[in-house]
Amino acid sequence: MSDDAALLERRFRVMGRNAPLFYDRPVHLVRGHGVWVEDADGRRYLDVYNNVPHVGHCHPHVVEAIARQAATLNLHTRYLHETVVAYAERLTATFAEPLDAAVFTCSGTESNELALRLARYRSGGRGIIVSDFSYHGNSETLAAVTTCFPVPEPFPVFARKVPVPDPYRDRQGRDDGALGDLFAAKIAEAVRSLKAEGIPLAALLIDTLFANEGLPEPVPGYVAKAVAIVHEAGGQFICDEVQAGFGRTGDAMWGHQLSGVTPDIVTLGKPMGNGHPLAGVIAPAELIDSFGKAATYFNTFGGNPVSAAAGMAVLDVIEDEGLLENSRRVGAHVRAGLERLMARYPIIGNVRGRGLFFGIEIIADAGEKTPDPALTKRLVNMMRDRGVLLSRIGRYDNILKMRPPMVFTTADADLLLATLDNALAAL
Ligand SMILES: Cc1ncc(COP(=O)(O)O)c(C=O)c1O
Numbered sequence: 001m002s003d004d005a006a007l008l009e010r011r012f013r014v015m016g017r018n019a020p021l022f023y024d025r026p027v028h029l030v031r032g033h034g035v036w037v038e039d040a041d042g043r044r045y046l047d048v049y050n051n052v053p054h055v056g057h058c059h060p061h062v063v064e065a066i067a068r069q070a071a072t073l074n075l076h077t078r079y080l081h082e083t084v085v086a087y088a089e090r091l092t093a094t095f096a097e098p099l100d101a102a103v104f105t106c107s108g109t110e111s112n113e114l115a116l117r118l119a120r121y122r123s124g125g126r127g128i129i130v131s132d133f134s135y136h137g138n139s140e141t142l143a144a145v146t147t148c149f150p151v152p153e154p155f156p157v158f159a160r161k162v163p164v165p166d167p168y169r170d171r172q173g174r175d176d177g178a179l180g181d182l183f184a185a186k187i188a189e190a191v192r193s194l195k196a197e198g199i200p201l202a203a204l205l206i207d208t209l210f211a212n213e214g215l216p217e218p219v220p221g222y223v224a225k226a227v228a229i230v231h232e233a234g235g236q237f238i239c240d241e242v243q244a245g246f247g248r249t250g251d252a253m254w255g256h257q258l259s260g261v262t263p264d265i266v267t268l269g270k271p272m273g274n275g276h277p278l279a280g281v282i283a284p285a286e287l288i289d290s291f292g293k294a295a296t297y298f299n300t301f302g303g304n305p306v307s308a309a310a311g312m313a314v315l316d317v318i319e320d321e322g323l324l325e326n327s328r329r330v331g332a333h334v335r336a337g338l339e340r341l342m343a344r345y346p347i348i349g350n351v352r353g354r355g356l357f358f359g360i361e362i363i364a365d366a367g368e369k370t371p372d373p374a375l376t377k378r379l380v381n382m383m384r385d386r387g388v389l390l391s392r393i394g395r396y397d398n399i400l401k402m403r404p405p406m407v408f409t410t411a412d413a414d415l416l417l418a419t420l421d422n423a424l425a426a427l
Contacts, residue, residue, distance in 0.1 A: 002040030004028045022391060023384045032057025035405050035412050037389070048390045048404045048416055051357075054246055054271030055317040056407040062274045065313035066306055074306045077104070077299065087308040090315055092282060094253045096262045101285035104303020106277045108242040108269030109137030114281050114297065115265045116141060116203060119236035121291050122264075125200030127235070129190045132161035133213045133395050136205055136240055136267075145205075148212050148395075158199050160190035164206075166216035168350040168361065169369060180222035187226045191233045201235035203265075209244040209255045214394025215352050215359045215401075223259035239263035242279075243357075246271045247318055247406065250328030250355030258354075276310035278303070323406040327355040333410050334358055334402070337417040345424045347375065352399075356408055359399040371396030375427065382423040388416060 008026060011019070028040045034056040037045050047057070055062065069083070077084070088102040105111050120126055130136065133148045144153040147161050155161070163186060165179040174182070191201055208223055210216055227237045244255025245268055256263050265287075269279040280303065291297070301307070317323065331354060338360055342348040349363035362379065364372040376398045383390055393401040404412070 002028055004040070022389075024381050025384070027384065027389070034059075035408050044387065045384075046388045046404075046412060046415055046419075048388055048402045048408075050389075050405060051243060051248065051403050052270050052275050053405050054274050055314055055321070055323065056405045059274060059313075059317055059407075061317055061320075062276075062310055062313040065309040066276060069306045069309035072305075074304055076301070077303055081305050081308070083305055083312060084303055084308040087303075087312045087315075090312065091280075095266065095282055096257075098284040098286075099262065099266060099282045101288045102280050102282050102303075103288060103297060103299075104278065104280045104307065105299050106301050106307075107137070107279050108240070108267065109139050109142055110299065110302070111242070111267035111269055111279045111281050112136045112142055112205065112238070112240060113139045115238045115267045115283075116205070117295070118265055118281070118283055118287060118291055119203035119238055121294065122287055123200065123202045123234050123236055125202040125234060126158045127191075127194040127199045127201040127203075128156075128159045129187060129194075129201070129204045129230070129235075130159065130161055131164045131206055131210065131213055133164075134161075134206070134210075135212050136207075136242075157197065158194070160193060162186040162190055164210050164213055164216065165219050165222065166214070167219060168216065168352070176219050176221070179219045180225050183219070183222045184225035184229055187229045191229060191235075195233075201230065201233040203236045203238045204230045205238045205240060207240040207242070207244055207255070208259050209249070209357065211243040211357070211403075212393060214361075214396075214399045215357065217352050218258065223256075223261045227261050227263075236264040237261070238265045238267065240267050242267060242269035243403075246314070247324040247327055248355055248357050248403070250324055250326075250331050253324065272314065273307055273310040274314050276307055277301070278307040278311050318406070321407065326408075327406055330408050330410055330413055331355040331358065334413045334416065337413065338420075341417065341421060341424065347372065347424070347427070353402075356406055357403045359393065359401055361394070362398045362400065371398035373397040376400060379423055379427070382426065383419060386419050386423060388419045 029037045030040050031038050130145050135148050136142050143151045144156045145159045239256040266282040272278045338351040348360050350361040352359050362372050362376040364370040376392050391401045393399050
């Protein structure tokens, strides 16, 4: 038996007691393949949480591409390199005009930080609007505008937070149009309040799936209404695709494409290199050119030849294995199964999500929809003990978060549903 308790103590000593770790009994993983990971004692877990190994843990095509390029050449990004340019061309071709140029970075944080600089440069403003339960990164500015967990930095005078509508909780007789108007009114109020303090708007920074917010069902048309107000105020719409991107929803390559609105700037991260640290910003070439003249942006590791090879291989697998279609098909299967569970277990108040990103809201009583975070936490740990990895999200920490690698099959889905059924029955 592996001595996980001793490893945990060593980790506490050398990495601190508060470096985040999942589960009451942390899992000590040693290898992975497809949608499966294995712990130090050889126990297998179905991975229903991780979007970083987007096309599956250790996908051989990605591993081979990384190994081949690492054995050929790797260095910083101030030389010409065919794969780096070809990757930028192929990636930008998946976006609508005028999003036709890329800057590569190493993390979602760096991407959002650069996007804010671009937005501030283009708009001449400093104001930022984010949702009131969001996370976009760990730099000083992004930490300060974090609203979904505590940070020591004060919320900045140049920022405003707005609640995003959650039809499950906020409907209260309102139709979709009224919910969208409510969000738009909050954005307009934020713009006015910034202006009143002499702070012109630079950007609205949101993830259009609202993953950290708890994946509320999208209200048709509400992004368009909000973005019209942002543009009128001279601001830029930055869409954070760190969680929603690369076909996760099954219906489109990019989350924002479901809203019908083309952002001014898009940020990418997590799934882009299947675990290799590759991230980026997509924006109009004219903006990137002009910003590049005013401020030399250099990122030593961002988009190096090995990263570009990893990114290219991820796009190959998404295409070759039809992973958007898989996400749509298997996602619909899971959702139907979750709805069947909801009909049997009153503690499931709501099922949400699309493609291979779904959640169920755990409540203490159906009438009041009282969130039950303690039960949700128990369920997450019970699933871990039954060999299925997932987590929880949302304003009340009561939404089971399920977002497996994109090679998740209907057989994997059936195992997830049966295990969930078993855990719910045991509660
Ligand atoms: C929506 C979103 N944006 C940005 C980030 C930051 O990405 P990174 O951890 O790569 O800096 C995260 C990380 O969880 C995220 O969920």
